[in-house]
Amino acid sequence: MTNQEAKWILEAEIEKKKKSIGNESNFLRELTDDRSVLMYIEILQSEGKPLPAGSGYDSYTEWKTQIEKEIKSGETSLVRIETERAELRAFEFFVENAPLVDSPSEA
Template sequence: MTNREVKLILESVIEKTKKSVENEKNYLRELTDDRHLLMYIEELQSENQPLPEDCGYESYTDWKTQIEKEIKASENSLSRIGTEKAELVAFEYFTANAPDGV
């Protein structure tokens, strides 16, 4: 495979990766919201408050487990985005600097 062929492939990969990286702010916001919600849940539970009627869960344990899963998913997404940022640098460097004829 020539550098030109690789560059053509990487051009579409770069665009897809940039779109993925654009979601970083959303994941950060979700992560912050979920962490605050988890603290709120723990506060309600420690005060022996009944579950809010509209929470949709049967127990504090179920609710906390779901929020912890969502936190983990956001953390994994942010980690992936960190890798994608590094890949973007490498891909863009290659497409800008590799000679076409090789």
């Protein structure tokens, strides 16, 4: 593969990375909401209140388990975004700095 071919591939990947990183604020909002719901569940449960009508869950444990999974998923997404930021920097550096003509040893 030539540097030019690699640059074309990475330019497309750069756009994908930027779009994915752009979703970070959505993940942060969802994570904040999920953590608030988890606190709400814990308050209701500690006060011995019944599940809210129409909650869709059979128990507080089931509800908490689902919210904890969503929190874990959101945290994992934020870690992935940090990795994508590093990849983006590397891809942009290559695209900006790699020579268009490959050296004879690379051909």
